[in-house]
Amino acid sequence: MNKYNKRRQQTREVKPPKYLKPAKSDSRQNTVAGGSFMDKLNAYRDLHAHALFSSLGRLVASPFTSIMTVAVLAIAISLASGFYLVLVNFQQLTSHLETSTQISLFLKEEVSELHAKKLADGIRNKPEVQQVTLINKEQGLAEFKTYSGFGSAISALKTNPLPIVIQVLPKNSLTDKRQLEALLHEFQQNVDVDLAQMDMQWLERLQSIIAVGECAATILNLMLGLAVLFITANTIRLELHSRREEVIIAKLVGATHGFIQRPFLYAGLWIGFISGVVAWFIVTAMMLILRSPVETLSSLYGGNFHLVFFSFTETLKLIGISSLLGVVGSWAVLMYQLQHTKPE
Amino acid sequence: MLKFENVSKRYQETGEVLRDVSFHLRHGELAFLTGHSGAGKSTLLKLIGVMERCNKGQIFLDGENLSHAKEKQIPYLRRKMGFIYQDYKLLQDRTVFDNVALPLVIAGFGHQEIGRKVRAVLDKVGLSGKEKKFPLALSGGEQQRVGIARAVVNKPPIIIADEPTGNLDPELSSEIMSLFESFQQVGVTVFIASHDISLIKKMNHRVLKLDHGQLVSS
Ligand SMILES: Nc1ncnc2c1ncn2[C@@H]1O[C@H](COP(=O)(O)OP(=O)(O)O)[C@@H](O)[C@H]1O
Ligand SMILES: [Mg+2]
Numbered sequence: 001m002n003k004y005n006k007r008r009q010q011t012r013e014v015k016p017p018k019y020l021k022p023a024k025s026d027s028r029q030n031t032v033a034g035g036s037f038m039d040k041l042n043a044y045r046d047l048h049a050h051a052l053f054s055s056l057g058r059l060v061a062s063p064f065t066s067i068m069t070v071a072v073l074a075i076a077i078s079l080a081s082g083f084y085l086v087l088v089n090f091q092q093l094t095s096h097l098e099t100s101t102q103i104s105l106f107l108k109e110e111v112s113e114l115h116a117k118k119l120a121d122g123i124r125n126k127p128e129v130q131q132v133t134l135i136n137k138e139q140g141l142a143e144f145k146t147y148s149g150f151g152s153a154i155s156a157l158k159t160n161p162l163p164i165v166i167q168v169l170p171k172n173s174l175t176d177k178r179q180l181e182a183l184l185h186e187f188q189q190n191v192d193v194d195l196a197q198m199d200m201q202w203l204e205r206l207q208s209i210i211a212v213g214e215c216a217a218t219i220l221n222l223m224l225g226l227a228v229l230f231i232t233a234n235t236i237r238l239e240l241h242s243r244r245e246e247v248i249i250a251k252l253v254g255a256t257h258g259f260i261q262r263p264f265l266y267a268g269l270w271i272g273f274i275s276g277v278v279a280w281f282i283v284t285a286m287m288l289i290l291r292s293p294v295e296t297l298s299s300l301y302g303g304n305f306h307l308v309f310f311s312f313t314e315t316l317k318l319i320g321i322s323s324l325l326g327v328v329g330s331w332a333v334l335m336y337q338l339q340h341t342k343p344e
Numbered sequence: 345m346l347k348f349e350n351v352s353k354r355y356q357e358t359g360e361v362l363r364d365v366s367f368h369l370r371h372g373e374l375a376f377l378t379g380h381s382g383a384g385k386s387t388l389l390k391l392i393g394v395m396e397r398c399n400k401g402q403i404f405l406d407g408e409n410l411s412h413a414k415e416k417q418i419p420y421l422r423r424k425m426g427f428i429y430q431d432y433k434l435l436q437d438r439t440v441f442d443n444v445a446l447p448l449v450i451a452g453f454g455h456q457e458i459g460r461k462v463r464a465v466l467d468k469v470g471l472s473g474k475e476k477k478f479p480l481a482l483s484g485g486e487q488q489r490v491g492i493a494r495a496v497v498n499k500p501p502i503i504i505a506d507e508p509t510g511n512l513d514p515e516l517s518s519e520i521m522s523l524f525e526s527f528q529q530v531g532v533t534v535f536i537a538s539h540d541i542s543l544i545k546k547m548n549h550r551v552l553k554l555d556h557g558q559l560v561s562s
Contacts, residue, residue: 043454249433252393253447253494254423256416342395 048262055266058239066271069235073228073275077322078282080224081310083217085283089308090210101180105166105187106195113137116164119192123168128183131169137162163194225325228275232268232329240264240337247341261334265327272326276319284309345371345502345533346392351401353387353557361387363557365401369535371501374528376544377537379554385537388554389506392535393427394418406501423451426495428505432487434479440466440490441475447498465497469523485516492523502533509540517543 059066107116113136124132135143140162145154170183180198187196240247250260291307298305310318346369353362361384369375377385390396391403394410403410406424413421434443441462448458466472469489479487488508495503503524509517521543528534538544544551552562 039454039457040452043452046455047449047452246435249435250446250450251419252395252422252427252433253450254419254421255450256419259419259450 047259051262051266055263056270058263059267059270065235065238069231069271070275070278073231073271073322074278074282076224076227076231077275077279077318078286080221081279081318082283082286083220085287085308085310087210087213087217090213092308093305094207094210101170102199103168103170103180103184103187104197104199105168105190105193106197107164107166107192108194109163111164111192113164115192116166119190120166123166128171128179129168130171133167133169135165135167137164140165225321228272228322228325229329229332232271232326233333235271236264236268236330237333237337239267240334240341244341247338251341257334257338260338261331264330264334268326268328268330269323270326272323272329273319275326276322279322280310280315280318345369345373345406346535347404348388349402349404351388351391351398351403353384353391353396353398355387361557362391362398362554365554365557365559367552367559367562369533372528372531372533373550374524374534375536375550375552376547377535377552377554378539378541378544381539383554384557385539385554386506389427389504389535389537392504393422393425419450423447423498424500424502426498426500426503428488428491428495428503428508430507430510432479432491434487434490434494436479438478439475440471440477440479440482443479443490444475444493444497447494451498461497462493465493468496469493484511485519488512488516488520489523492520496527496532500532502535503527505534505536507538508536509538509543514543518546521547 107119111119116134116136120132120134123129137160141154141160144162168183168187170180184196184198187193190196247260287307287309294305294307348365348367351362351365352360354360365388377388379385387396391398392405392410394413398411401411405421408421410421435446438446444462444465445458448461453461462475463472466475469492471486471489471493474482474486479490482490488511492508495505505524508524509520512520517540524534524536525547550562553560
C-alpha cells in the first residue's frame with residue numbers, strides 16, 4: 001500500500017461528504033425516503049395502487065392459467081352458494097306451510113250433529129284458535145266422492161260411514177310446537193272426540209330433512225371453502241415459483257417480506273374476487289332457468305311460491321368471503337414459502 | 345466501517361470455510377479480497393449481507409453488530425450496502441430504469457425523486473439514454489454498469505462486489521474498476537472480491553488474501 005493512498009484514505013475518513021453520512025441511530029432510518037410526510041404517504045399509496053393493478057395485469061398476461069384457476073374456483077364457490085340458496089328456498093317453502101298447520105277432530109259415531117255444533121262453538125271461543133270448520137257427514141261424503149275417485153262405489157253404500165269432522169286452525173302466533181301439542185292433547189281428552197290428529201307430521205319430516213340438508217350444507221361449504229383456499233394457495237405458489245428470481249433480487253436489495261408479499265396478496269384478492277363474481281352469475285343463471293318450471297309446479301299446487309335469489313347483502317357476503325379466502329390462501333403460502341426462499 | 349473479529353463459518357456439507365478471520369476496513373477505503381477459487385471469498389461477502397450467518401466471532405458494520413441482527417432488521421441493514429455480482433442479477437423482464445429504481449421503490453421514495461435519482465446515477469455510470477432498454481439488449485459491460493447503478497442509487501456508505509469483472513474482458517474490467525475508484529473518491533467504502541491478480545496489482549490498493557478460509561495477508 002503506498003503512502004499517498006493511505007493518507008488519502010485517512011483524510012476521507014475524517015471528512016466524509018455530507019450526503020453519505022450514514023444514519024447511526026436507527027437502522028430503519030434509511031428506509032425513510034426524503035421529502036415531506038405527504039410525499040411518503042403518496043409513495044406508499046402509489047405502491048399499493050401499483051401492486052393492485054400490476055397483479056391484475058399479470059393475471060391478464062397469462063389468460064389460460066388465470067381462466068382455468070378462476071373457472072375451478074367459480075364452480076366450487078357456485079356449488080357452495082347454490083346449495084345454500086336451495087336451502088333458503090326450502091326454508092321459505094316450509095315457513096309458508098307452517099301457517100297452515102291444522103288439527104282435525106274426528107268425532108265419535110254416536111255424537112249428534114247438534115252436539116257437534118255446540119262443541120265447535122265451544123272450540124271457536126278458545127283464545128288459541130283462529131278458525132273452526134264443521135264438516136258434517138253429508139259434506140264429508142260429498143267431498144270424499146269428488147276427490148277420492150271412488151264416487152260410484154260409495155254411492156252403493158247404504159249407510160254413511162264417515163264421522164263428523166271439526167277442523168281447527170290454531171292462531172298463527174301459536175308456532176311453538178309444545179303449545180300446539182298441548183292443544184292437541186286437550187282435544188284428545190274430550191269424550192266426544194274419537195281421534196284428534198295434527199296435519200303436521202309430514203311437515204316435521206320435511207323440516208328434519210331440511211335440518212339434515214343444512215348440516216350437509218355446512219360440511220360441504222367448509223370443504224369447498226378449504227378447496228378454494230388450497231387452489232388459491234397453489235396458484236400463488238406457482239406464481240411465486242415463476243418469479244423466484246425477482247423475489248431473491250428484491251430481498252438482496254433490502255425488500256421486507258411485506259413488500260414482497262404485497263403483489264401476491266393482491267393477486268389472491270383478485271382471483272377470489274373474480275371467482276366470487278363469476279360464481280354469482282352462474283348461480284343466478286341457474287335460478288333463472290329454474291324459475292319458470294318451479295313456478296308452474298307451485299301454481300299446480302295452488303301455492304304462491306316464488307324462488308328466492310341472492311339478496312344484496314348475500315351478494316356482498318359471497319364476494320367478500322371468496323375474496324377473503326383468496327387473500328388468506330395466498331397469505332398462508334407466502335408465510336411458508338418466503339421463509340424458505342433464501343437469497344444466494 | 346466494516347470490522348471482522350475472529351469470524352468462522354462452517355457449512356454443514358463442506359465443513360469450515362472461513363477460520364478465525366479478522367480485519368478492519370475504514371470509512372472510504374477501497375480494498376480487494378483475493379484468493380484461489382473456493383478460498384471463501386463469496387462466503388465472506390455473504391456474511392456481510394447476512395445472506396449467511398457466521399458460527400463464531402462478530403461482524404460490525406458501521407458500529408452495528410451484524411451477527412446479532414434479527415431477521416426483521418436484515419432488509420434495513422441491506423439498504424445500507426450496495427451489492428454487485430458477477431452475473432449482474434438483473435431482472436430480464438424489466439427495463440434498465442426499473443432495475444435501477446428497485447431499491448428506491450423498496451425504500452419508499454416518491455415518483456419524481458426516483459426519476460431524478462435514477463437518471464443521475466445512469467448518467468454517472470455512462471448509461472444515459474439507455475433507460476428504456478432491457479438488460480438482454482445490452483453488452484456485458486453495460487449490464488454490469490446497470491448492476492452498479494442499482495447498487496449505488498440509494499447512496500449506501502459501502503459497496504460490496506463479488507467478482508464484478510469476472511465475465512468481462514480486460515479493457516471493460518479496468519473501466520469498471522475506475523468507476524469503483526470514483527466512488528471511493530467521494531467517500532464510499534468499496535470492498536471487491538476478485539481473483540484477477542494482474543488487474544489488482546495494477547491498481548495499488550489494499551489487498552486481503554484468503555487461503556483455504558484463512559486470512560494470510562491484509
Ligand atoms: N451454500 C453452501 N453450502 C455448502 N458449501 C458451500 C456453500 N457455499 C460455498 N460452499 C463451499 O465453501 C467453500 C468456499 O466457497 P466460496 O466462498 O464460494 O469461495 P470463492 O468465492 O472464494 O470461490 C467452497 O468449498 C464451497 O464448496
Ligand atoms: Mg466466489
